[in-house]
Amino acid sequence: MQLELSPEDAAFRDEMRTFFTTEIPQEIRDTVAERRELTKEQIVESQRLMNQHGLAVPHWPVEWGGQDWSQLRRHIWHEEMQRAAVPPPLAFNASMVGPVIATFGSQELKERFLPATANLDIWWSQGFSEPDAGSDLASLRTTAVRDGDEFVVNGQKTWTTLGQYGDWIFCLVRTDPEAKKQRGISFLLIDMTSPGVTVRPIELIDGGHEVNEVWFEDVRVPADQLVGELNHGWDYAKFLLGNERVGVAPVGATKRVLAAAKQYAGEQLADPLTAARFAELENELLALELTALRVAANSSDGKPHPASSVLKLKGTELQQAVSELVVDLAGPDSLASGAGEDSAIPWWSRRATPAYLNLRKASIYGGSNEIQRQIIAKTILGL
Amino acid sequence: MDFTYDEEQQALREAVRGLVGKAYSDFENRRRAVAEDPGFDEQLWGRLAEMGILGLPFREEDGGSGAGPVEVAIVAEELGRVIAPEPYLASVVLAGGMVAAAGTAEQRAEVLGALSAGECVLGWAHAEPGASGAARWSATAAAVTASGSGTEWTLSGVKEPVVAGARADRLVVSAALPDGGTGLFLVDPAGPSVTRAGYPTHDGGRAARVGLDEAPAVPLGEPGADLTATIAVVLDIGRVMACAEALGAMDVALASTTDYLRNRKQFGVPLSTFQALTFRAADMYVSLELARSVTTWATMVVAAGRPEQVADAAARAALQTSRAGRHLGQEAIQLHGGIGMTAEYAVGSYTSRLTALDHLLGDGDHHLRRLASTVGEHGEVDPLP
Ligand SMILES: Cc1cc2nc3c(=O)[nH]c(=O)nc-3n(C[C@H](O)[C@H](O)[C@H](O)COP(=O)(O)OP(=O)(O)OC[C@H]3O[C@@H](n4cnc5c(N)ncnc54)[C@H](O)[C@@H]3O)c2cc1C
Numbered sequence: 146m147q148l149e150l151s152p153e154d155a156a157f158r159d160e161m162r163t164f165f166t167t168e169i170p171q172e173i174r175d176t177v178a179e180r181r182e183l184t185k186e187q188i189v190e191s192q193r194l195m196n197q198h199g200l201a202v203p204h205w206p207v208e209w210g211g212q213d214w215s216q217l218r219r220h221i222w223h224e225e226m227q228r229a230a231v232p233p234p235l236a237f238n239a240s241m242v243g244p245v246i247a248t249f250g251s252q253e254l255k256e257r258f259l260p261a262t263a264n265l266d267i268w269w270s271q272g273f274s275e276p277d278a279g280s281d282l283a284s285l286r287t288t289a290v291r292d293g294d295e296f297v298v299n300g301q302k303t304w305t306t307l308g309q310y311g312d313w314i315f316c317l318v319r320t321d322p323e324a325k326k327q328r329g330i331s332f333l334l335i336d337m338t339s340p341g342v343t344v345r346p347i348e349l350i351d352g353g354h355e356v357n358e359v360w361f362e363d364v365r366v367p368a369d370q371l372v373g374e375l376n377h378g379w380d381y382a383k384f385l386l387g388n389e390r391v392g393v394a395p396v397g398a399t400k401r402v403l404a405a406a407k408q409y410a411g412e413q414l415a416d417p418l419t420a421a422r423f424a425e426l427e428n429e430l431l432a433l434e435l436t437a438l439r440v441a442a443n444s445s446d447g448k449p450h451p452a453s454s455v456l457k458l459k460g461t462e463l464q465q466a467v468s469e470l471v472v473d474l475a476g477p478d479s480l481a482s483g484a485g486e487d488s489a490i491p492w493w494s495r496r497a498t499p500a501y502l503n504l505r506k507a508s509i510y511g512g513s514n515e516i517q518r519q520i521i522a523k524t525i526l527g528l
Numbered sequence: 529m530d531f532t533y534d535e536e537q538q539a540l541r542e543a544v545r546g547l548v549g550k551a552y553s554d555f556e557n558r559r560r561a562v563a564e565d566p567g568f569d570e571q572l573w574g575r576l577a578e579m580g581i582l583g584l585p586f587r588e589e590d591g592g593s594g595a596g597p598v599e600v601a602i603v604a605e606e607l608g609r610v611i612a613p614e615p616y617l618a619s620v621v622l623a624g625g626m627v628a629a630a631g632t633a634e635q636r637a638e639v640l641g642a643l644s645a646g647e648c649v650l651g652w653a654h655a656e657p658g659a660s661g662a663a664r665w666s667a668t669a670a671a672v673t674a675s676g677s678g679t680e681w682t683l684s685g686v687k688e689p690v691v692a693g694a695r696a697d698r699l700v701v702s703a704a705l706p707d708g709g710t711g712l713f714l715v716d717p718a719g720p721s722v723t724r725a726g727y728p729t730h731d732g733g734r735a736a737r738v739g740l741d742e743a744p745a746v747p748l749g750e751p752g753a754d755l756t757a758t759i760a761v762v763l764d765i766g767r768v769m770a771c772a773e774a775l776g777a778m779d780v781a782l783a784s785t786t787d788y789l790r791n792r793k794q795f796g797v798p799l800s801t802f803q804a805l806t807f808r809a810a811d812m813y814v815s816l817e818l819a820r821s822v823t824t825w826a827t828m829v830v831a832a833g834r835p836e837q838v839a840d841a842a843a844r845a846a847l848q849t850s851r852a853g854r855h856l857g858q859e860a861i862q863l864h865g866g867i868g869m870t871a872e873y874a875v876g877s878y879t880s881r882l883t884a885l886d887h888l889l890g891d892g893d894h895h896l897r898r899l900a901s902t903v904g905e906h907g908e909v910d911p912l913p
Binding site: 146147148149150154217400401403404407414417420421423424425427428429430431432433434435436438439452455458459515517518519521522523525526527528 | 529530531532533534537598782786789790800803806807809810811813814817818819821822824825827828829831832833844847848896897899900901903904907908909911912
């Protein structure tokens with residue numbers, strides 16, 4: 146056992162810290178630090194800067210722009226990025242569809258999509274959930290019927306995050322209605338500008354528009370946009386969701402918000418109850434960070450560690466708890482969420498409640514926290 | 529950063545697991561051992577000495593085997609897995625640790641040599657009855673006072689509860705010094721002016737009230753020197769080792785609970801088919817893993833850190849483990865239903881031991897209070913030095 150980072154890893158950490166704090170524009174990082182909404186352009190700019198330096202998709206195979214890093218280095222990369230308030234590479238591209246294409250796609254699909262995906266020349270959306278298929282994703286009904294060299298897709302997806310920016314969408318579609326639930330599903334890449342695709346916004350409780358409904362009416366999709374084998378989409382989806390969970394505990398970002406909250410708190414920090422809430426959250430975050438390090442250090446075979454469900458579950462709970470603390474610190478000022486820049490109330494108080502409300506999503510998406518408990522109970526505890 | 533044991537450490541773990549597992553994995557054996565004084569298995573204590581376990585933390589020139597905190601934590605965790613009643617934490621880690629930190633070369637060689645060889649059980653007489661507020665779990669003494677000068681010293685007052693105090697061959701006693709500060713003393717409990725009243729504790733252990741009435745005492749180290757800082761460091765190390773012991777106990781309490789949920793049938797099906805129950809087991813696992821992360825880290829800080837870092841890490845591990853221990857202990861009994869309440873069934877004893885560990889060296893709220901009083905002094909908590 147060893148506490149310190151090796152000199153090489155420590156140097157790597159410094160290198161990452163320098164890159165993120167000097168190469169990514171201050172204005173973008175301020176937007177993240179102030180918990181305001183990023184524009185599409187800001188997300189694209191940030192990811193392209195990272196990609197130029199080989200830092201956008203380090204977990205991909207080296208030939209497609211990945212880095213031959215240890216899990217620990219990936220962890221350090223991720224933490225330093227969050228610490229510096231740098232927007233992480235778009236998850237749909239970097240953690241979801243990219244690794245699926247790189248692992249299961251044909252050489253042709255790799256060449257066609259991976260460089261553009263890493264550089265965010267294509268903005269991907271995730272078309273998994275449907276109105277009647279959420280946690281029970283395998284009951285999805287959107288169909289793809291083979292017709293010559295094409296699939297004809299019909300159905301409805303929902304909760305499509307940032308679908309309004311989407312160039313392409315990766316979908317789970319039913320290709321064999323006769324087969325058992327999980328067996329008849331395929332993984333299909335669809336150009337969102339195809340005729341028959343409609344995107345409609347859904348307004349969320351924080352007033353923002355980050356999710357959408359996506360409708361498919363007789364959308365014709367070239368058959369070579371199928372990833373991997375027909376009717377094996379469920380396997381690829383499971384692979385993708387496992388990856389999603391690993392990066393999902395935003396320890397660095399939550400730590401940063403908690404540290405900022407001390408500034409917001411000012412004199413309130415003298416209140417023993419408030420101080421105790423800080424101390425308890427700090428300690429739980431420490432425990433989570435150390436668990437993430439343990440998981441990173443022990444998953445050298447590249448597969449998600451079983452305890453990664455702990456990270457998703459606890460990581461989102463703490464992220465939510467910190468956002469709740471910030472609302473409480475703002476107190477009555479937190480009502481002024483609609484006030485403009487001429488308000489006498491500081492921006493962090495105005496942002497507090499929308500951020501808190503928005504973060505309720507964290508324990509719902511990416512496999513809800515109940516689903517994570519199910520995974521722990523079944524696969525780890527054998528219940 | 530590396531959380532894994534090397535080969536020697538794994539071998540140590542297997543060896544200790546083999547030895548104490550043979551003694552206590554049958555819970556009936558443990559019940560028999562704790563039923564009669566001294567409340568533990570003297571033969572097992574001897575075998576631990578033969579294996580070098582009792583001398584593990586001490587320098588070789590003091591009669592020990594010169595291992596580090598990681599090795600001691602491995603032992604503590606294994607003892608926790610079978611809730612071994614041997615007074616390892618009190619006698620070796622705390623009392624022995626005080627002698628190692630404060631004693632002269634001769635005192636160390638004499639006392640630690642005998643302790644390592646299994647010839648002498650040391651008692652750690654520090655807690656004072658009825659302590660509250662800042663005095664509770666502090667590194668200082670108030671109710672026992674020392675008087676004297678040079679090498680001629682006597683102690684007066686009461687220490688309680690003293691773990692294994694009635695069995696101990698030697699006592700390490702903290703006492704308030706005439707000129708302020710706290711000193712450490714060796715006391716022969718069989719000597720004049722010492723009274724001992726032993727009793728069983730709820731976790732199957734033994735403790736005692738130790739009365740001192742101008743009892744002759746030998747100062748550890750330089751006579752009259754204030755050792756508060758030394759005591760604090762050893763207590764912090766003890767806290768981390770108590771957390772390691774708790775990890776072992778929690779691990780087994782969870783495993784016992786999941787076994788039970790799989791095997792117990794009600795309404796014609798195994799309990800594990802009820803999601804309300806499996807989710808609670810999943811939350812127990814989350815608590816355990818988080819406590820394991822912080823305790824393992826704190827152990828590495830003990831091995832590498834400065835005293836103020838050790839104090840901080842010990843408080844953080846203690847807070848996390850206190851919360852986890854209560855959560856796991858309470859849920860383990862609840863999910864076992866009525867059988868969890870019985871003395872014959874192990875799980876309740878695990879909860880009892882977790883509760884004892886929680887209160888021995890500072891509970892979660894105690895450490896939270898300390899951490900809360902300093903939250904304004906740093907931005908983030910960074911575990912990497
Ligand atoms: C902001 C946001 C963004 C999203 N982005 C996307 C996206 O980009 N692409 C995409 O495809 N999807 C996306 N999702 C969808 C998300 O993955 C689903 O919301 C999620 O899978 C839960 O499904 P559901 O909403 O239908 O809830 P339901 O499955 O109906 O669940 C309702 C409640 O019941 C619980 N529950 C369900 N089943 C069980 C069970 N077996 N045991 C115990 N409890 C259970 C759930 O945890 C939840 O609390 C997003 C969701 C949100 C809120």
